[in-house]
Amino acid sequence: MTTTKASTPVAKVAxxxxxxxxxxxxxxxxxxxxxFQLVQEYPDEQGVPTAFLVSNADGSVLYTFYTARDYRAPAWPQDELPFHLDLSFDDVEAGEKRLLELGATKPDHQPGGGQWTVLLDPSGQPFCISAAANWQY
Known part of the structure; x- marks a missing residue:
């Protein structure tokens, strides 16, 4: 009798x-x-668009942005963050300038000893930018 080990389900980030x-x-x-491109909007029960999908050209990466009436930006750096994004640029100075033009802001508190820069997106959520790195695991 041959038994087959059941495969372990592994998720992909949707x-x-x-x-x-x-x-x-x-x-x-x-x-x-x-x-990326804003590719689709989803309405709530009253027909008001409240979810917005953003994707890269081939659709392999998808971000969803929701409108939340009661949203409060974290009081960073006092509040710990459950997550944040790290973005990298070949030219960090030009990248920072572009993000500020798009509506990001730069808080006074800048940890990291110059290895990265913290910016706040238009919702007030911190994210970091740094030089592009070749990560090896």
Whole structure:
């Protein structure tokens, strides 16, 4: 008798989801920052668009941005963050300038000893930018 070991289910990330006071504004910010496109909007029960999908050209990466009436930005650095994004650029100075033009802001508190820069997206959520690195695992 031959027995077959059942395969272990492994998930794939379907979407990265973010909440903001204005989901569409945040979707537009990250679409521009990442060179992605706003590809679809989803309405709530009253027909008001409240979820916005942003994707890269081949559709392999998907971000969903939700409008949440009661959204509150974290009081960073006092509040610990459950997550944040790290974005890298070949030219960090030019990248920072572009993100600020798109609506990011730069807080006074800058940890990291110059290895990265913290910015706040239009929803007030911190994210970091740094030089592109070749990560090896």
């Amino acid at each position: 979407s990265y989801a973010f909440w903001a006071r204005d989901g569409k504004e945040l979707a537009r910010f990250y679409a521009a920052a990442l060179g």
